[in-house]
Amino acid sequence: MDINTFSKLGYGVYVVASGDKERQNAFIATAVMQVTAEPAKIIVDCHKNNFTANLIRELKAFSVSVINQKYKPTTIGTFGFRSGKDCNKFENCKEAIFGENTNVPIVLEDCVAWFECKMIKEMDIGTHVLFVGEVLDAQITAQNEVPLTYSYYHEIKRGVTAKNAPSYNKK
Amino acid sequence: MDINTFSKLGYGVYVVASGDKERQNAFIATAVMQVTAEPAKIIVDCHKNNFTANLIRELKAFSVSVINQKYKPTTIGTFGFRSGKDCNKFENCKEAIFGENTNVPIVLEDCVAWFECKMIKEMDIGTHVLFVGEVLDAQITAQNEVPLTYSYYHEIKRGVTAKNAPSYNKK
Numbered sequence: 001m002d003i004n005t006f007s008k009l010g011y012g013v014y015v016v017a018s019g020d021k022e023r024q025n026a027f028i029a030t031a032v033m034q035v036t037a038e039p040a041k042i043i044v045d046c047h048k049n050n051f052t053a054n055l056i057r058e059l060k061a062f063s064v065s066v067i068n069q070k071y072k073p074t075t076i077g078t079f080g081f082r083s084g085k086d087c088n089k090f091e092n093c094k095e096a097i098f099g100e101n102t103n104v105p106i107v108l109e110d111c112v113a114w115f116e117c118k119m120i121k122e123m124d125i126g127t128h129v130l131f132v133g134e135v136l137d138a139q140i141t142a143q144n145e146v147p148l149t150y151s152y153y154h155e156i157k158r159g160v161t162a163k164n165a166p167s168y169n170k171k
Numbered sequence: 172m173d174i175n176t177f178s179k180l181g182y183g184v185y186v187v188a189s190g191d192k193e194r195q196n197a198f199i200a201t202a203v204m205q206v207t208a209e210p211a212k213i214i215v216d217c218h219k220n221n222f223t224a225n226l227i228r229e230l231k232a233f234s235v236s237v238i239n240q241k242y243k244p245t246t247i248g249t250f251g252f253r254s255g256k257d258c259n260k261f262e263n264c265k266e267a268i269f270g271e272n273t274n275v276p277i278v279l280e281d282c283v284a285w286f287e288c289k290m291i292k293e294m295d296i297g298t299h300v301l302f303v304g305e306v307l308d309a310q311i312t313a314q315n316e317v318p319l320t321y322s323y324y325h326e327i328k329r330g331v332t333a334k335n336a337p338s339y340n341k342k
Contacts, residue, residue, distance in 0.1 A: 034177050036299050040174075126210070138172045151320075166204075
């Protein structure tokens with residue numbers, strides 16, 4: 001097996017958030033996709049050590065924000081590469097709202113669109129867990145901006161992969 | 172909810188195949204992603220009406236081939252937009268091999284990389300089913316070619332979405 005083959009799979013780059021008005025957390029994800037159209041459902045893949053995974057399980061809700069290709073490096077730094085166990089990641093977030101259906105935080109900063117989801121099912125897949133979300137609301141916030149792709153983040157911006165990511169390659 | 176928000180999610184474009192040396196089938200997928208690194212697992216999302224879904228369930232194996240950005244339109248036509256119930260999709264496929272571990276067909280034509288997977292788990296998500304595959308082998312076949320993305324297929328090549336796709340929008 002050639003481990004580099006996995007880099008040929010295509011992804012966007014997202015902020016996945018959960019919580020409520022009291023406490024919030026979020027992480028940077030690539031493994032997000034729509035899995036049904038009627039009703040619309042999306043799944044997110046989350047490392048079991050991830051603090052946000054606990055919040056999603058407890059509150060049965062999450063949001064996904066699609067990062068803008070013109071993102072500021074601080075956005076990735078705010079939500080990625082550190083744990084919400086040790087800090088309040090939303091302290092430095094300048095623009096966020098709470099979902100009207102679930103009260104989950106939704107990050108707007110450097111994003112082009114967002115989804116608010118009710119978590120309806122989960123699947124244990126080993127080191128990670130898949131959360132299935134029914135989409136309750138979805139809005140585009142920057143129609144003319146281009147969503148960031150993982151290959152652009154990796155190849156053009158020279159971004160690196162966090163160790164909890166499903167695509168993390170120890171090499 | 173703005174239904175167009177779903178077009179902001181990022182995907183690659185793949186041929187997902189199953190079968191054995193006697194009978195084969197495949198379909199065009201966008202909803203494929205790596206979900207764990209150790210061991211490496213990928214998931215594919217498949218409409219329940221999809222003929223390949225039956226083969227994956229019966230044979231407990233599938234392959235994923237990553238389509239080249241320089242694909243020929245006939246490749247999408249060969250594997251997409253028709254059902255393997257009514258035709259032998261591999262009849263017109265000029266380049267394919269069988270996986271050494273599982274005997275599943277693996278499409279090489281117009282592809283840059285492939286994965287051979289043992290199906291270890293599935294999850295019912297309504298109209299579709301998620302198959303979790305442990306990756307047994309993975310190879311890059313065209314190192315310098317660019318994988319096709321769904322946004323390139325849609326925006327540059329003006330490709331359309333099949334009605335069994337999870338991102339199908341009736342509008």
